[in-house]
Amino acid sequence: MTTNKKVKPAQPGGFNDYGPAAMIARGRMIDTIRRVYELYGFQPLDTPCVEFSEVLLGDGGETEKEIFRLTGPEEDKELALRFDLTVALSRYVAANTDLLMPFKRYQVGNVFRGEKPQAGRFRQFLQVDADVVGAKTGLADAEIIAVTAAAMAGLGIERFVVRINDRKIHDGLAAAVGIDARGPLTRGEMVNELLRVLDKLEKIGRPGVRAELMKKPEYEADRALHLSAEQVALVERFLDIAGDNGEKLARAEALVRGETGAAGIAELREILADLRALGWDERVEVDLTVARGLEYYTGPVLETRLLDLPEIGSVASGGRYDEMIGRFHANAIPAVGTSIGLDRLFDALQRLQLVTTVESEVDALIIVFDAKYTATYLDYLRRLRAAGISAEIYLGSDSGFKAQMRYGLRKGVKHLVICGEDEIAQGGVQVKNLATRNQEFVPAERLLAYLRQPAVSA
Amino acid sequence: MTTNKKVKPAQPGGFNDYGPAAMIARGRMIDTIRRVYELYGFQPLDTPCVEFSEVLLGDGGETEKEIFRLTGPEEDKELALRFDLTVALSRYVAANTDLLMPFKRYQVGNVFRGEKPQAGRFRQFLQVDADVVGAKTGLADAEIIAVTAAAMAGLGIERFVVRINDRKIHDGLAAAVGIDARGPLTRGEMVNELLRVLDKLEKIGRPGVRAELMKKPEYEADRALHLSAEQVALVERFLDIAGDNGEKLARAEALVRGETGAAGIAELREILADLRALGWDERVEVDLTVARGLEYYTGPVLETRLLDLPEIGSVASGGRYDEMIGRFHANAIPAVGTSIGLDRLFDALQRLQLVTTVESEVDALIIVFDAKYTATYLDYLRRLRAAGISAEIYLGSDSGFKAQMRYGLRKGVKHLVICGEDEIAQGGVQVKNLATRNQEFVPAERLLAYLRQPAVSA
Numbered sequence: 001m002t003t004n005k006k007v008k009p010a011q012p013g014g015f016n017d018y019g020p021a022a023m024i025a026r027g028r029m030i031d032t033i034r035r036v037y038e039l040y041g042f043q044p045l046d047t048p049c050v051e052f053s054e055v056l057l058g059d060g061g062e063t064e065k066e067i068f069r070l071t072g073p074e075e076d077k078e079l080a081l082r083f084d085l086t087v088a089l090s091r092y093v094a095a096n097t098d099l100l101m102p103f104k105r106y107q108v109g110n111v112f113r114g115e116k117p118q119a120g121r122f123r124q125f126l127q128v129d130a131d132v133v134g135a136k137t138g139l140a141d142a143e144i145i146a147v148t149a150a151a152m153a154g155l156g157i158e159r160f161v162v163r164i165n166d167r168k169i170h171d172g173l174a175a176a177v178g179i180d181a182r183g184p185l186t187r188g189e190m191v192n193e194l195l196r197v198l199d200k201l202e203k204i205g206r207p208g209v210r211a212e213l214m215k216k217p218e219y220e221a222d223r224a225l226h227l228s229a230e231q232v233a234l235v236e237r238f239l240d241i242a243g244d245n246g247e248k249l250a251r252a253e254a255l256v257r258g259e260t261g262a263a264g265i266a267e268l269r270e271i272l273a274d275l276r277a278l279g280w281d282e283r284v285e286v287d288l289t290v291a292r293g294l295e296y297y298t299g300p301v302l303e304t305r306l307l308d309l310p311e312i313g314s315v316a317s318g319g320r321y322d323e324m325i326g327r328f329h330a331n332a333i334p335a336v337g338t339s340i341g342l343d344r345l346f347d348a349l350q351r352l353q354l355v356t357t358v359e360s361e362v363d364a365l366i367i368v369f370d371a372k373y374t375a376t377y378l379d380y381l382r383r384l385r386a387a388g389i390s391a392e393i394y395l396g397s398d399s400g401f402k403a404q405m406r407y408g409l410r411k412g413v414k415h416l417v418i419c420g421e422d423e424i425a426q427g428g429v430q431v432k433n434l435a436t437r438n439q440e441f442v443p444a445e446r447l448l449a450y451l452r453q454p455a456v457s458a
Numbered sequence: 459m460t461t462n463k464k465v466k467p468a469q470p471g472g473f474n475d476y477g478p479a480a481m482i483a484r485g486r487m488i489d490t491i492r493r494v495y496e497l498y499g500f501q502p503l504d505t506p507c508v509e510f511s512e513v514l515l516g517d518g519g520e521t522e523k524e525i526f527r528l529t530g531p532e533e534d535k536e537l538a539l540r541f542d543l544t545v546a547l548s549r550y551v552a553a554n555t556d557l558l559m560p561f562k563r564y565q566v567g568n569v570f571r572g573e574k575p576q577a578g579r580f581r582q583f584l585q586v587d588a589d590v591v592g593a594k595t596g597l598a599d600a601e602i603i604a605v606t607a608a609a610m611a612g613l614g615i616e617r618f619v620v621r622i623n624d625r626k627i628h629d630g631l632a633a634a635v636g637i638d639a640r641g642p643l644t645r646g647e648m649v650n651e652l653l654r655v656l657d658k659l660e661k662i663g664r665p666g667v668r669a670e671l672m673k674k675p676e677y678e679a680d681r682a683l684h685l686s687a688e689q690v691a692l693v694e695r696f697l698d699i700a701g702d703n704g705e706k707l708a709r710a711e712a713l714v715r716g717e718t719g720a721a722g723i724a725e726l727r728e729i730l731a732d733l734r735a736l737g738w739d740e741r742v743e744v745d746l747t748v749a750r751g752l753e754y755y756t757g758p759v760l761e762t763r764l765l766d767l768p769e770i771g772s773v774a775s776g777g778r779y780d781e782m783i784g785r786f787h788a789n790a791i792p793a794v795g796t797s798i799g800l801d802r803l804f805d806a807l808q809r810l811q812l813v814t815t816v817e818s819e820v821d822a823l824i825i826v827f828d829a830k831y832t833a834t835y836l837d838y839l840r841r842l843r844a845a846g847i848s849a850e851i852y853l854g855s856d857s858g859f860k861a862q863m864r865y866g867l868r869k870g871v872k873h874l875v876i877c878g879e880d881e882i883a884q885g886g887v888q889v890k891n892l893a894t895r896n897q898e899f900v901p902a903e904r905l906l907a908y909l910r911q912p913a914v915s916a
Contacts, residue, residue: 010510017503020563068528079470143851
């Protein structure tokens with residue numbers, strides 16, 4: 001602290017501060033989602049932000065490039081920041097072999113993406129996840145979809161839809177199209193390429209998808225699908241499927257091939273029946289174009305759109321990942337989960353004016369009208385707080401009443417408590433309601449009851 | 459996910475998972491502290507886990523070695539994980555020049571210490587801080603001490619003490635002892651060395667302190683104090699000061715020298731008067747041995763001890779740091795704060811049996827007695843949740859009643875809801891209270907009211 005050279009108080013791009021107004025609104029959102037998750041029987045879990053790199057990384061791929069690695073005192077193995085909460089959950093489940101199954105956990109946690117610094121791109125953001133580990137497809141997936149819808153409804157969002165699909169149906173489409181292993185590439189890799197292209201539909205549109213599906217491979221291990229016009233037409237017939245949920249599934253059933261595809265149709269039918277009984281079927285729409293980029297999904301997938309802000313993409317998404325825990329564990333353990341992206345959702349709700357922001361929730365500010373009465377002021381302060389009324393005394397050095405009132409107004413304090421010689425003589429205080437600008441004398445013995453009244457707006 | 463090589467589901471030392479029982483207890487603690495901070499008029503703030511290294515690091519020293527640096531995609535400047543919440547607060551204040559002052563913020567956040575991996579040492583831990591920025595010594599310090607005591611009391615801790623002292627009194631001691639600049643070392647550096655030695659009193663005892671105070675420097679820039687026996691005797695007279703708070707300050711006043719020391723005595727006297735009016739004076743003890751290691755403190759300092767676990771050290775500490783924001787900002791901005799170490803406190807409260815842990819707070823588990831009634835079960839589930847009763851349906855694949863009951867017992871569910879052919883015919887369900895083991899038939903229309911009753915323990 002002895003240097004005089006100033007350090008620039010700058011932040012790296014994508015790492016954001018949240019000031020009081022944002023934090024109060026975000027805190028309410030998180031509390032709401034947590035309450036919904038708990039209502040559905042999920043238990044809280046916390047895992048650290050830091051894991052061994054080898055735990056986080058699969059077989060390379062996208063995440064490999066997007067990870068923040070740590071250097072600190074000597075380690076046997078490299079450490080890194082988590083990029084989602086799911087991989088750590090899988091690690092936790094594999095490490096805790098006596099865990100009660102099915103394990104329904106929720107987690108609120110920051111995740112980190114080592115992307116190139118770029119405006120508007122979060123490199124740290126908050127996820128609020130719920131997962132069911134150790135339960136097969138069907139009821140567990142319905143519960144995950146239901147809890148996602150319930151969280152959205154709980155946040156006061158009326159116009160949203162949870163779109164669902166099943167990776168197995170896409171496998172059945174691939175079978176119908178005739179996608180197969182090619183050169184060094186497995187059939188699975190080629191099917192994943194089909195998913196990757198379909199996942200870009202919204203971004204690149206139908207002509208873009210068509211071009212990508214027909215693209216020729218440039219080298220042996222290039223996954224480009226190189227479909228014929230006929231094959232592309234089949235994919236497009238699939239993408240054109242319309243109707244209500246039942247009609248879509250019937251039409252998809254007529255088009256896909258193979259056992260896996262048929263299993264996918266059956267899974268979604270069962271899930272839809274469960275969602276009907278759970279009361280959430282009207283919020284859920286089968287959408288055969290939903291693919292979800294992440295390679296770890298193996299069955300049903302979901303994503304949630306705000307109908308008034310479709311352009312921001314999914315605000316809550318997830319799906320079934322039956323093979324991930326098998327990376328760590330001898331036995332395959334099925335799992336399904338949902339993840340609410342709090343930062344994106346918070347931005348969206350602000351744009352839709354569905355969040356009310358306040359700077360604070362302080363009920364009373366005690367004005368330092370005359371410093372010689374400080375003990376009296378502090379005694380009032382003590383009594384207010386003991387009664388559960390949030391209160392503070394002005395701590396600044398500007399002794400003027402106007403400056404102190406300006407502080408109270410900017411902070412969003414509800415009442416000013418003002419007390420000078422006259423008020424002390426009369427055994428009470430002046431209370432100024434900053435919403436109504438009404439001011440009146442309140443005897444000391446009535447002060448607590450007076451401040452407990454809901455503030456009346458002007 | 460195509461590899462068969464298993465990754466070991468291990469965690470780096472000092473990075474801990476918290477399972478449901480711990481998380482529910484920790485969540486209650488955090489909520490309690492937040493409520494107290496809000497009662498005192500503090501507003502929430504969040505800053506990211508990642509900052510530019512140059513923001514976090516001062517003039518080197520201890521923190522330099524203990525920092526986790528990040529490597530990710532290209533950056534102009536190195537990034538690192540924060541090691542406390544205070545430096546980031548200072549950066550935030552300096553960057554937001556239109557901030558309402560005094561700024562009273564609280565923050566709940568993980569901090570990271572790049573220590574050598576070692577059993578029992580946290581490398582990620584949660585801090586719950588409150589700070590007042592932009593207010594001078596006196597009332598603001600009293601508020602910070604009061605809010606620390608109020609948080610402890612709010613957590614149900616009865617036997618604690620907040621020890622307070624003032625760095626300026628130690629400066630007055632240094633003046634009395636005759637500590638001064640030496641060679642390339644400034645007086646400030648030599649006084650900091652005195653503080654560093656006094657801070658080790660509990661660890662190394664009186665003989666250890668004596669030895670360290672008398673140690674000869676081995677090279678020119680070695681801060682070793684090399685005090686004479688006479689000087690050491692003066693320090694020991696200071697450390698021997700006893701009595702109530704007023705007596706200690708009077709005795710210290712007689713011993714210290716210089717304006718700074720006198721100012722420190724006056725500051726503590728004012729703070730104690732304010733704490734008396736705020737009702738917290740009986741929890742606060744002047745302790746002239748409290749030094750706090752961190753070099754950034756400039757005035758009053760505090761630390762909080764649990765009287766039944768003195769050996770664990772301070773569970774909440776802080777102080778005034780009037781020069782830190784000046785690292786970033788042209789104007790010096792005074793600041794004072796407190797930091798509750800949640801992980802250490804949670805461990806302590808567990809040892810003192812002051813936390814009750816439960817695995818979940820689920821009111822009802824619906825048993826899948828016969829899968830053909832699933833729609834009925836889900837309808838009950840929907841109605842329970844709509845009434846705010848936390849409920850789940852058994853999602854596992856073991857269809858036996860015993861396995862499902864075992865799940866409910868281990869998860870700490872309060873009631874089982876059991877429904878087969880007979881119950882459906884009678885228009886209701888069997889409800890088994892898992893605490894009392896009592897089971898009775900409840901008609902459907904009475905179920906919500908029945909489950910809302912508080913569970914009676916056996």
